[in-house]
Amino acid sequence: MHKLIRSPFCAAGLLCLVTSTAFGAQVLAPDTDEADLVPTGKGWGERAYPAPPRVNAAGHGAKPSSNGIFYHGGPVLLGATHAYYIWYGNWSGNSATTILSNLASSIGGSPYFAINTTYYDGSNTHVTNAVNYAGSTTDNYSQGTALSDAAVQSVVASAINSGRVPKDTNAVYFVLTSADVNETSGFCTQYCGWHTHGTIAGSDIKYSFVGNPDRCPSACEAQTTSPSGNAGADGMASIIAHELEEAVTDPDLNAWYDRRGQENADKCAWTFGTTSTASNGSQYNMVLGGSQYLIQQNWVNASGGYCALSYP
């Protein structure tokens, strides 16, 4: 089974690390009342003083949600979410550019992304099952090969400020780094990817870091033989999906998360549901845009809450 290893620091908002031994069920710790943590965007929570209130959205009754995840009053991304890729470092000759562009073009409208429509804002407006792959650009190591969190934001700011991608507040910008690039706050040791938001050109911009897990296959790749034959790209696909659905339902880290500070995808990280065997012997669990992917499950905010690959 997949084992989710949590460091003592690993409680809610980065995608925490795992080692994989096989596919199967994962035992999740019970969602206890003992702590109120807020997301960091990196897959673990941190304590907030005072604890933020759990908010009952209009139209959803006076009782708190019993789905194991709670609304905290912040915005969600509404309408079609735009995805932008910033290919950082050296991606020449790497099929990841095709594999991951197909993912961004195809995930919207899928039964899988429909899970996010179970999330809503304070006006009871639900997330839409729509994602537009709105553009991409490249960055030739402008911040070197060892990126801090601040350097990742600089990569996004540079792409926007130079006009290589538009400034778009209904978007998630993904900084995708080649395997020779490290993220020094804990890529491969504390997380495989993360999402957050920041002020860029005067606007609240949502962005995500996803590194190439060929740098650390045992930590961030579910399998080293993958459906497309590019294990790094296939590993990134699952992490991009995870960060995208968290960024849509918790873009400013103040909307949907549980008492441990875990966002929707955190609650299902490294679980894959029912898989099929591809022609090369690898596992996949969905077909998007005609290509096979192995994507981790997401948390359904309905019927008591559960991990799934599709909704309803």
Ligand SMILES: [Zn+2]
């Ligand atoms: Zn996460």
